[in-house]
Amino acid sequence: MKQFKFNVLFLSFFLFLFFACNVKEKSVNTKNPFKHKVDSLLSLMTIEEKLGQLNLPSSGDITTGSSKSSNVAKNIEEGKVGGLFNIKSAEKIREVQRIAVEKSRLKIPLIFAMDVIHGYQTTFPIPLGLSSSWDLDLIEKTARVAAQEASADGISWTFSPMVDISRDPRWGRVSEGSGEDAFLGSRIAEAMVRGYQGDDLSKNNTLLACVKHFALYGAPEAGRDYNTVDMSRVRMYNEYLPPYKAAVDAGVGTVMAAFNEIDGIPATGNKWLLTELLREKWGFNGFVVTDYTGIEEMIYHGVGNMQEVSAQALKAGSEMDMVSGGFLNTLKKSLDENKISMSEIDNAVAKILTAKYQLGLFEDPYRYCDLDRAKNEVYTTENRNFARKASAESMVLLKNDNNVLPLKKSGTIALIGPLANNAVNMAGTWSVATVQKNSIPLLEGLQKVAGKNVKILHAKGSNVEYDLDLEKRITMFGKTIPRDQRTDAQLLNEAVKIANKSDVIVAALGESAERSGESSSITNLQIPQVQKDLLTALLKTGKPVVLVLFTGRPLAIVEEDKNVPAILNAWFPGSEAGLAIADVLFGDVNPSGKLTATFPMNVGQVPIFYNHKNTGRPIGNKQGKFEKFKSNYLDVRNEPLYPFGYGLSYTNFTYNNLKLNSKDLSANSEIKVSVEVTNTGNFDGKEVVQMYIRDIVGSVTRPVKELKGFKKVFLAKGETKTVTFKISQEDLKFYNYDLEFVAEPGEFDVFIGTDSTTELKTTFTYLN
Incomplete structure (x- = not known):
């Protein structure tokens, strides 16, 4: 048996x-x-x-x-x-x-x-x-x-x-x-x-x-x-x-x-x-x-x-x-x-x-x-070079008054901030396989990219937070930013002395890697106060300041936007961070990133997003102005600091001649919409051309506009390209009250431009 x-x-x-x-x-x-x-x-x-x-x-x-x-x-x-x-x-x-x-x-x-x-x-x-x-x-x-x-x-x-x-x-x-x-x-x-x-x-x-x-x-x-x-x-x-x-x-x-x-x-x-x-x-x-x-x-x-x-x-x-x-x-x-x-x-x-x-x-x-x-396929030179490229392509230029950027590869640069020379925070949250110490910090990246004619001075300037307990919570999982035992005043004074010896200041500030990510919710969307105080002192030197912002979330940086000449949002760029940031700062790469999340004026505006609904009392065309008995705040405008789709370049792009090949769309046809985009600046560059559609009347209320197409195009300086999108019935569909996926007949606005606030539009009719 x-x-x-x-x-x-x-x-x-x-x-x-x-x-x-x-x-x-x-x-x-x-x-x-x-x-x-x-x-x-x-x-x-x-x-x-x-x-x-x-x-x-x-x-x-x-x-x-x-x-x-x-x-x-x-x-x-x-x-x-x-x-x-x-x-x-x-x-x-x-x-x-x-x-x-x-x-x-x-x-x-x-x-x-x-x-x-x-x-x-x-x-x-x-x-x-x-x-x-x-x-x-x-x-x-x-x-x-x-x-x-x-x-x-x-x-x-x-x-x-x-x-x-x-x-x-x-x-x-x-x-x-x-x-x-x-x-x-x-x-x-x-x-x-x-x-x-x-x-x-x-x-x-x-x-x-x-x-x-x-x-x-x-x-x-x-x-x-x-x-x-x-x-x-x-x-x-x-x-x-x-x-x-x-x-x-x-x-x-x-x-x-x-x-x-x-x-x-x-x-x-x-x-x-x-x-x-x-x-x-x-x-x-x-x-x-x-x-x-x-x-x-x-x-x-x-x-x-x-x-x-x-x-x-x-x-x-x-x-x-x-x-x-x-x-x-x-x-x-x-x-x-x-x-x-x-x-x-x-x-x-x-x-x-x-x-x-x-x-x-x-x-x-x-x-x-x-x-x-x-042994042969992990962390290769080829992969690292691609990571450097991807990082540079992701950065968003938020401000650049008086063309402070790109930096010249000559003179003296003061690199200041608690994130200026910290490799372990460069990869950001959820980077569990990264060998953090091998990541390239900004100081090393600047030194390698700047060339022999640039002198780089460095100071930490501040700790990442005044509050030691809070600092411990936001620098977990081996991503410590060693706390300097000197007083805040001593750190600040050293930074100001170095800043005064420079031609331009690069301030590496913002969040530590684990200030965003899982179980990292916050109620204060501003840069930590100790870093804000450092930035204020640097601005008082009178030297041009470039803020390199490290962040894992949209921040409320109204003061920085008002006072700092140039702001580059680097996010957490990954293992090749320092090199990629330096590529953008020196203009070896022209920034082309665009925000995919709205930056609010303050935390009181949250949640905030571009494709919201209108109310029965919209604020109309008086953007930024208070109107009683309208849907607005008493103390701040409704508009965000930076809208969805926003991002600057070292060059400028203009949009002209928005055209439709037909004013009518049927269920079995498509419309071609085109626009001419011209690089009118002094640098070659990439532009993200964005198309939005608004369903003017619906069986349920519809958003003020919705992204329905985008193309990233390269234009040499002085070049004009015609960018074309196709619109079909599928682009107009939504779930109605009965959760049926439908396209309803009626008029539609189509917008094309550089971000979600574009007003360049035309209109077509969908005939079911």
Whole structure:
């Protein structure tokens, strides 16, 4: 009898291996070519092994919450782990994978994940900065480079792109997204998915992408991370959901559920969100992973105990449990009590196994563990040069009075500020694979780019904050800015003495890297006061001052805009930060970035965004002036400091001859709209030409204008180019009161210009 059981087990295992190694891998979101193999494997699995596939613990190297996983190796050996995250290096991952495929009963490989958000070791600007390039090809290539490097180091799954729309800069994670606009955010979501996944996931240089955080995570009340989100379905469908859907349509392999609730039900356990909308309406057929302890946190939302919330999450459509352990430890009990079904468990397990087949892990569990690739493909000179280019393309010139910039490559420059010579803050938040000390600070970059005829003087000038406790909170994860033990007055006096010896002052000020990012919400959007005091003292010297602003969010810099001649918003530029900033400061690169998030006058204007609705009492044409009984403030104008789409250049661009080839649009036709753009300045440069449309009358109220097209064009000085866009019925569609996606007949304004405030417009009629 024992021999018979052994033979049956041996035959079953042989059949599993046969099926596991003889199917060609396919890309994501197609009909599942692995169904037969997955079903065969499921038939061999115990309930414990099935639940193990739904379990995603952290390796413990990096944690973002309160829980830590333990006994990971033992659980892998027992088939109780489906994947791991926060472990890196091909060598380490090979060793862990060996436990799974040599010591576990069914030898199912693990999937290894990491938050590869804006590059791997070669680090690009934070996503908000990258979006400011408005260059989809460049953005896609940053994801491609990240996939190349991360996959060479053992990673096969990234928790990116983050596509949450946010109009509230108090929320720290605005730094991780692409700003406030659904149209631009959708195009960037598509580009990132293409960059990570390529056209064939079975290749060993691709990553399984994960769009997050589904859904609405970027709109928390009071801008406080993890807080409640509540909005109408019309706003949800028109303004917040499009980038997630764009990622799904682009074939994203996985989706991460958000921390927040939707209509009173946490996203992790929201069946309408994860099943009815995501799967049934949008056709998503990858798997859903929770965010870090997302299932456990449903308890604190107040919807049940661990067993109850785990069952709810599974039935809602969450397939993989990150860190909580709720699936692993409670679903068998729920199954025994008929609170869930085996088919629900099997459905979840099948999706995860399918992803592993798609990645080619059954064919070769070590396909991402080639040590030669890790040596030759990570942090290469080619990748670093591209990162330098991407960083420069992302910077936004906010002000440049009297052509202070570009700087001359002669004379004396005083570089002053707590961020002037700090490598570890250059990559910004969520740069977990970056070797922070290798990043190039601004001082080094200036020294390398300036040439022999420039003398550079340097002083710290101030600490990053007056408040030591606050400073500790905003310089976490090894991104310390060593606190100078001299008094504030001594630091300031040294800076002023150096400034007085210079021809021009470059002030490197703003946020430290972890002042924005996850769990980094703030109520004060100004530059820290100690740095404002430093800047005031520098301005009093009478020397021209250039503010290089480091930030992960829109800041309220009204005083700086009023008093500082030139302001370059560098964001957090990545591992090649200093070189890229120097390229722009000296004019080797003409800045061409445009804001993708509105900069407010003050925190009281928040949330603030360009594509708002009109009220019944709009302020009309008297912009900037107070009108009683209109929708405005008593103490500040309604307009922002810098609008969406805004960004200057060292040259000037003019727009003329806006034309339509027809004044009428039908359902089966398209209109071509063109404009002449001329470089009227003294430098060659790039301009982001932006097209906005306004639906003048709708069945529900419509925004004052919406971005519907953009092109980044290069013009030599004196050159004129005709830029053309096409408008079709699809560009006019929106979700109406009944959540039908429709284009309604009527008149439409079309605007083309340099930012969202452009008034250059013409009109056409849509005839249904």
